[in-house]
Amino acid sequence: MADKSAQVQSISDAFRVRPEDFDLAEVDPGATPVGPRSKREAAADMAVIGQELDRLQEALYAEGTGGGVRRVLLVLQGMDTSGKGGTIRHVAGLVNPQGLRIASFKKPTRTELRHDFLWRVRRQVPQPGYIGVFDRSHYEDVLVARVDNLVPSTEWRRRYRQINAFEAELAEQGVTTVKCFLHISPERQRERLIARLEDPLKHWKYNPGDLEVRAKFSRYQLAYHDALVKCSTPVAPWYAVPSDRKWYRNWVVAQLLLEALRDLAPEYPQPSYDPAVELARLQEADPLR
Amino acid sequence: MADKSAQVQSISDAFRVRPEDFDLAEVDPGATPVGPRSKREAAADMAVIGQELDRLQEALYAEGTGGGVRRVLLVLQGMDTSGKGGTIRHVAGLVNPQGLRIASFKKPTRTELRHDFLWRVRRQVPQPGYIGVFDRSHYEDVLVARVDNLVPSTEWRRRYRQINAFEAELAEQGVTTVKCFLHISPERQRERLIARLEDPLKHWKYNPGDLEVRAKFSRYQLAYHDALVKCSTPVAPWYAVPSDRKWYRNWVVAQLLLEALRDLAPEYPQPSYDPAVELARLQEADPLR
Secondary structure (H helix, E strand, O other), X not given: OHHHHHHOOOHHHHHEOOHHHOXXXXXXXXXXXXXXXOHXXXXXXXXXXXXXXXXXXXXXXXXXXXXXXXXEEEEEEEOOXXXXXXXHHHOHHHOOHHHEEEEEOOOOOHHHHOOOOOHHHHOOOOOOOOEEEEEOOHHHHHOHHHHOOOOOHHHHHXXXXXXXXXXXXXXXOOEEEEEEEEEOOHHHHHHHHHHHHHOHHHHHHOOOHHHHHHHOHHHHHHHHHHHHHHHOEOOEOEEEEEOOOHHHHHHHHHHHHHHHHHHHXXXXXXXXXXXXXXXXXXXXXXXXO | OHHXXXXXXXXXXXXXXXXXXXXXXXXXXOOOOOOOOOHHHXXXXXXXXXXXXXXHHHXXXXXXXXXXXXXXXXXXXXXOOOOHHHHHHHOHHHOOHHHEXXXXXXXXXXXXXXXXXXXXXXXXXXXXXXXXXXXXXXXXHHOHHHHOOOOXXXXXXXHHHHHHHHHHHHHHOOEEEEEEEEEOOHHHHHHHHHHHHHOHHHHHHOOOHHXXXXXXXXXXXXXXXXXXXXXXEOOEOEEEEEOOOHHHHHHHHHHHHHHHHHHHOOOOOOOOOOHHHHHHHHHHOOOOO
């Protein structure tokens, strides 16, 4: 991937999954093909990105209050320890929480299982003007559901098309969807699991089932590969984010979010009132003066 | 209030509404009775508060993953321009967004109006381990509902008791409720409304109806006074936060949130597994090594 960097136009170009020639096995989770070369450079960048995100997010929020329907949905997927939580802290933490809505999708409840798999997801789609973040998502329904045979293969195979239809529908409603697969190596996952087990303050992040899931690492990679290839569409692309280095992962996701907002170019709404008239009302007819 | 500061034990003591001798008309929105004396001092404090909040919030979140039921609900109420949004940005922005859930209560929808006034509120109560923030709340149902006669007086009068019962129920479920009334003066509101009208980037924050509401300032103060007095209970106290100075308002709310978390003293759960056994599994029987 490194040799492609010269032609790279944007971070979204660098990491977008192009179904026609994508092979997850060829993506190096430790790569840093474009952008900052060190944690320190990345930190400096993040501060700048944060400022621009802040401006764009406020404009998006303002646009929403003026009747605009546009919004952004950042979907985070990845194996245990790939850093979904860390990405939320460091990337979502850059924006104003007032305009942010985070949804975590855990093992479905009995109520959720009585509905179509997209039912609980639709309820969490961000409202106009908001940046939504999905910590896991409807993709679990073609990942764990497939690897653990929770549904027949005819069922999960059908879901790719249903997901694409759903995401196309979201796009028509004004949702810009940015899907990030946080790609880590089994070696790095091992290190991080050990770190969790060695630090009592991290014990809560671990449970023995994590090793059962880890044992299926290659089956998950295949399931991810298929999900990325089948569901990376022009209106809702997947990005394969090298995530062995936390600082690089955070930088890439922040940059992808920034580029999505730049492309949207949200606009402050024209006021539906005359500011001069209102100022006069307040200055001349204010009953509380 | 300033002369009481010598005996003050905590910020919650300083600002808690004690129904027996509370008079909103006596609370100075410009006061800074305890704590930092300047914006600069407050900023230094906020950095320290942020670090402690971060530690406590992580412990609360961890406790929740281990079966704990405790959580925190921060309720923000106040007149237009009192700074609910700014408080969310600067106080909620101190904590990890992953453990934060913000809900905004706007004018009820038709669906919401078909239900009891607490229906939409119950759906937004934070889950165990989370810090929830309500940007407006069920108190609108004894504020605008009363001032604008949206319901008969028999109806809104009944709601104080219903609210107290609801909040007592939340307390029993493990919710620590911290309710902040962001108290501003009409003069300061006037300045902030003018600022919104004079800055095109703030026009979206204003609408002409704001002046109609402003004209009812004193009726709202009475409605707030009653809500604070009738619904400041031991399990869900109200705090009257002087909010003419933004830096002071943010500092007080941050400190109230911090004190609530300190009182909870959340604890990391004991692991339900043996870390040594798991480490051995990972070191000796890892199929991916």
